[in-house]
Amino acid sequence: MYLKKGFKIFSLFIIFIFIFIIFYLALFQNKKDFEPRVMIGKKMPNLISQSLFDNSNKSLDQIFLNEILVVNIFASWCAPCKIEHPFLMKLKQNNIQIIGINYKDNNKNAKNFLEKYKNPYQEVLIDSKGELSINLGVFGVPETFVVDKNFKIIDKHIGPIDNKFVNKILKLK
């Protein structure tokens, strides 16, 4: 009888621990559940679009210099993009190639934005309909991708980049 009661308590304890672990993992561990990171490790899609600067059609592999490349999705209407701007400038000062994808923006506003805050991008491709962004698995601005010498995505940052991210990229150089 005692053994049966003991077994019941033990079973309840095991079930409690099991449910606790599931809730713990769901609430505290899987914070990046809806931050798609499936693109990491894949080849960078060869995005083709109009350049913001000279209106000609350009493809990413034409611009790529076979070294670490940073692809940053931005828009002039996006407030966090202003916050990350100094860090992009820091990357540029350290000779990191940065390509901008101008997400659903007005060309004039985008140019004014780059004039006002300075231009960290070697080239800016226009993504007026959000199609380039879907091809990259982007769901908001700003987002930043790091591409290695083999044109492979090695990292992705969701939201404004910071000093930690800049240092990480500089170490890759």
Add this chain to the structure above:
Amino acid sequence: MKYFLIFFVIFYSFANASETETRSISITKNLRCLVCEGQSVYESNSDFANDIKNFVKKEIKKNKTDKEIYQFLISKYGESILFNPSLSLKNIALWLGPILFFLVGAFIIFRRLNVTK
């Protein structure tokens, strides 16, 4: 004959548009809006959801199958973009968990009923 042709072209384009719309709705209802709280792409009006809606319509017009559209989006956003993810080793607990709990519950009730008899 001329009127018949005009009627046919108009009817065909309407029928085609409505089929695209129906397929687009059924696909976007099964896609999770990744920037919203528990909404589908179909229900949401966020930039992300609108981009995906336009993308799905465009792909349907390119004669892509539902499976091809889902697969493309999964390759870009992962399985989390689906409301109804496919069965895999990673999410087997999610699929089998409820069945397991049901069977355990049924077993306990069955045993209790037998004991009281």
